[in-house]
Every structure is written in C-alpha cells, then in structure tokens.
Amino acid sequence: MAQNLGKYAELFDASLVYSEFLPMFFKFCSDNVVRVALAVCDALPPIIMKFNDDEVKQSGIVRVVRNRYFNAKTFRKRQLYIQMVGGAMMQQKEIFEKYFKIDYMSLVNDKTVNVRICLSKALRFHFLKEISGQFVYDQDINDMIRVLKLDKSEDVQYHVQDIETFPLNDTREVTLESFLDHLQQLRMASSSKVSDSDSSYSEDEMKVESEIKRHNSDEFIDHGPVLK
Numbered sequence: 001m002a003q004n005l006g007k008y009a010e011l012f013d014a015s016l017v018y019s020e021f022l023p024m025f026f027k028f029c030s031d032n033v034v035r036v037a038l039a040v041c042d043a044l045p046p047i048i049m050k051f052n053d054d055e056v057k058q059s060g061i062v063r064v065v066r067n068r069y070f071n072a073k074t075f076r077k078r079q080l081y082i083q084m085v086g087g088a089m090m091q092q093k094e095i096f097e098k099y100f101k102i103d104y105m106s107l108v109n110d111k112t113v114n115v116r117i118c119l120s121k122a123l124r125f126h127f128l129k130e131i132s133g134q135f136v137y138d139q140d141i142n143d144m145i146r147v148l149k150l151d152k153s154e155d156v157q158y159h160v161q162d163i164e165t166f167p168l169n170d171t172r173e174v175t176l177e178s179f180l181d182h183l184q185q186l187r188m189a190s191s192s193k194v195s196d197s198d199s200s201y202s203e204d205e206m207k208v209e210s211e212i213k214r215h216n217s218d219e220f221i222d223h224g225p226v227l228k
Contacts, residue, residue: 002028002036006043009050017050022061023212026068029080041083045092048099060205062099064212067205070103075112082107082115086122093134102186105144109180113153120148120159127163137166143182146174 005025009017025047028040044065051058069081085100096104107119123145126133135141142165151157 002031002040002043005040006046009043009046014050014054017047018057019211022047022208023214026064026212029069029084037080038083041080042088044084045088045095048089048095049092059099060208063205064208066103075110075115078107078110078112078115079118082118082122086119086126090126091130091134096134101140102183102190105140106180106183108144108147108151109176113156116148116151116153116156117159119144120151120156123148124159124163139166140182140186142166143174143179147176147179150176 001024005021005028009021012021021043025040025043029037031037048058048061051061065081065084069077069084072078072081082104085096085104089100090096107115110116110119123141127136127145145160145163145165148156148160
C-alpha cells in the first residue's frame with residue numbers, strides 16, 4: 001500500500017486525496033518499519049501536485065511536512081525529509097524551488113553526519129543516475145556539491161567527490177560560510193515575496209493535522225465485528 005500510495009493519489013480526486021490518502025501518507029511515514037516509511041516518500045510529489053489549483057491547501061500540506069520532518073529534533077526524521085524532497089520531488093522543478101529548495105540546501109550544515117551522508121547520497125543519485133535531473137545545471141545545487149566536497153566527514157565527501165560541478169571552469173571559492181550567507185539572502189528575498197494570503201496557511205495547516213488525527217483515531221479505524 002505504501003509504495004503505491006502515489007499512484008492512488010494520481011487516480012482519485014483532490015477531496016479524497018486530502019481526506020484519506022494524505023493522512024495515510026503521514027501514518028506510513030511514522031511507521032516503525034523503516035522500509036515502509038521509505039517506500040511512501042515518493043508519494044509526496046503526486047499528493048502535492050494534486051493541489052496545484054489550490055495554493056492555500058498545498059502550502060498547508062508543505063508546512064506540515066516542514067514542521068514534522070525538516071524541523072524535527074530526531075535526525076532520522078530529517079533523513080526522511082531528504083528522501084521525500086530529494087528524490088522524485090526534485091524532478092518537479094517549479095514546486096521544488098517554490099517550497100523546498102532553500103530548506104533542502106540548508107541541510108549541508110546539519111549537525112548530524114548521518115543526515116549529511118543521506119544528503120550526499122541523494123545528490124549523487126540526482127546528478128549521476130536520475131534521467132534528465134532537473135538541477136544538474138543549477139548553480140545553487142552545484143554549490144551544495146562543492147560545500148559537501150569540503151565536509152569534515154570523509155563519509156560525506158565520498159558520495160560527491162567524483163561529481164563534476166557546473167560550470168566546469170568556475171573558479172569561485174565556495175565555502176560553507178559563504179554558502180550559508182547566500183542561503184540567508186535567499187530566505188530574506190523569499191520572505192519578502194510572501195503574499196497576504198499566507199496568514200491563512202496556519203489555519204489550513206491545522207486542518208491537515210485534524211484530518212491526520214481523525215484518520216488515526218479509534219473511532220475511524222475499522223476493528224472488525226465486535227463480539228457481544
């Protein structure tokens with residue numbers, strides 16, 4: 001079920017995706033079996049794209065993902081965030097740039113080496129194995145590679161060391177400090193573009209959380225026939 005959730009999201013209408021498949025997505029992400037949580041990650045792009053005509057609802061879903069995983073205190077959830085947005089989501093260029101790119105790039109500075117290793121692996125796949133990777137020629141993402149090549153952990157460096165960055169003749173010196181400064185400028189520019197309607201996102205975020213709780217409640221779950 002987890003690995004096919006994205007296909008179901010593509011087939012059914014947005015209202016059903018919102019009320020049923022979206023809560024399932026977060027439920028599978030919280031599964032104690034790692035394989036189940038990883039299998040459902042690629043369902044996020046079709047779920048997000050289902051709401052291309054409803055920006056408020058779409059943004060509410062993104063905020064829940066961000067709060068639950070990108071801002072998570074446990075490194076395993078931050079790794080799961082990378083799996084969610086660093087795979088199939090990167091192939092949806094406009095959506096990735098709009099909602100995920102800055103946060104994703106900031107993970108080069110994650111305090112946990114396992115998270116940075118996961119990030120390096122994801123970038124390696126996008127650059128060397130993904131067919132027509134959308135960000136292979138993106139300067140910011142290439143600068144991520146340059147920063148990870150300088151990481152203090154050799155395990156992080158290992159997965160990106162043989163990736164040729166674009167442009168090939170670039171002589172700029174990109175350090176972690178200069179990259180983080182650049183990200184801060186991008187965040188400030190992004191914040192200035194937020195519309196007045198953004199105030200409604202928190203309300204819709206609450207609606208998403210409410211649907212998740214409803215879906216996982218004992219009243220909602222069918223436990224089968226009850227013996228009397």
